[in-house]
Amino acid sequence: MSASDYRSIFPAAARGAPLDLAQVREHLDVKRLGTKFHYFTEIGSTNNYARELAERGAAEGEVVLAESQSQGRGRLGRRWESPPFSNLYLSVILRPKLPPDQAPQITLMAAVALAETVGWFIPQKAAIKWPNDILVDGKKLAGILTEAVCVPERVEYVILGIGVNVNYPIDSMPQELRQRATSLLDLTRIEVNRESFLRRLIQDLDRCYGDLEQSGFEPLAPRWEAHFGLRGQRVRIELLDQVIVGRARGIARDGALLVEGDDGAVQKVIAGDVIPLET
Numbered sequence: 315m316s317a318s319d320y321r322s323i324f325p326a327a328a329r330g331a332p333l334d335l336a337q338v339r340e341h342l343d344v345k346r347l348g349t350k351f352h353y354f355t356e357i358g359s360t361n362n363y364a365r366e367l368a369e370r371g372a373a374e375g376e377v378v379l380a381e382s383q384s385q386g387r388g389r390l391g392r393r394w395e396s397p398p399f400s401n402l403y404l405s406v407i408l409r410p411k412l413p414p415d416q417a418p419q420i421t422l423m424a425a426v427a428l429a430e431t432v433g434w435f436i437p438q439k440a441a442i443k444w445p446n447d448i449l450v451d452g453k454k455l456a457g458i459l460t461e462a463v464c465v466p467e468r469v470e471y472v473i474l475g476i477g478v479n480v481n482y483p484i485d486s487m488p489q490e491l492r493q494r495a496t497s498l499l500d501l502t503r504i505e506v507n508r509e510s511f512l513r514r515l516i517q518d519l520d521r522c523y524g525d526l527e528q529s530g531f532e533p534l535a536p537r538w539e540a541h542f543g544l545r546g547q548r549v550r551i552e553l554l555d556q557v558i559v560g561r562a563r564g565i566a567r568d569g570a571l572l573v574e575g576d577d578g579a580v581q582k583v584i585a586g587d588v589i590p591l592e593t
């Protein structure tokens with residue numbers, strides 16, 4: 315949906331002011347991320363554009379930001395609702411010194427940063443739903459879409475895409491989202507300053523990414539575990555050719571989800587869609 319479609323169908327979702335990037339840059343305390351912003355009022359997908367930039371040699375830390383996306387993408391080919399002037403849609407170009415099998419750690423690192431950023435703005439706890447969702451009170455507040463391009467021995471670049479529902483009124487969401495999505499506005503009943511949130515998010519990402527590069531995922535693991543929303547929960551995981559049912563126990567050092575089956579054996583799940591079950 316384009317920005318003007320959103321404006322005509324959901325006028326309340328499109329009422330905010332444009333982002334003031336000067337305000338974001340002021341006092342932005344970072345080492346590597348957020349050194350350059352590419353800002354668009356409307357774009358197809360910030361991840362697609364960031365990828366084009368990375369292919370043209372853009373530096374690590376450049377950020378693509380848009381007020382709305384006509385083809386915002388989520389994981390597993392899903393659509394990401396991207397109404398204008400109310401939320402945050404950004405993609406960060408990273409060039410981590412990681413072997414390809416450790417690229418999933420970028421998603422985990424970003425989930426820690428995002429959950430911690432959310433903690434500055436709401437009293438409720440932000441829960442990480444492995445691998446890429448941030449939930450509050452069981453509803454989705456934000457999502458991460460990490461796309462890695464690798465050469466055989468190393469990661470060439472990663473596009474870290476993040477979407478956060480900030481000032482998105484529930485009654486402006488498509489009907490099918492209203493039961494399972496939330497926004498900071500919905501949770502706090504007050505409009506959140508998008509510039510403050512964005513500045514905090516980039517700083518938290520910058521620090522978590524620095525920690526990951528310096529010491530690996532291990533020091534970040536307890537922070538990830540502190541927000542892990544599925545511990546002990548019975549889950550169903552749909553893989554390409556298999557379904558696993560068991561209890562989520564945590565994550566392995568490489569970021570895989572650990573699931574204990576009914577026979578007591580613990581399996582590592584690298585990728586999949588996790589559905590929490592009732593018992």
Ligand code: BTN
Nearest residue numbers: 359361386387388389457475477
């Ligand atoms: C998910 O929960 O499945 C991931 C959602 C990621 C959405 C963000 S919005 C900015 C960036 N550009 C996209 O097209 N997707 C990501």
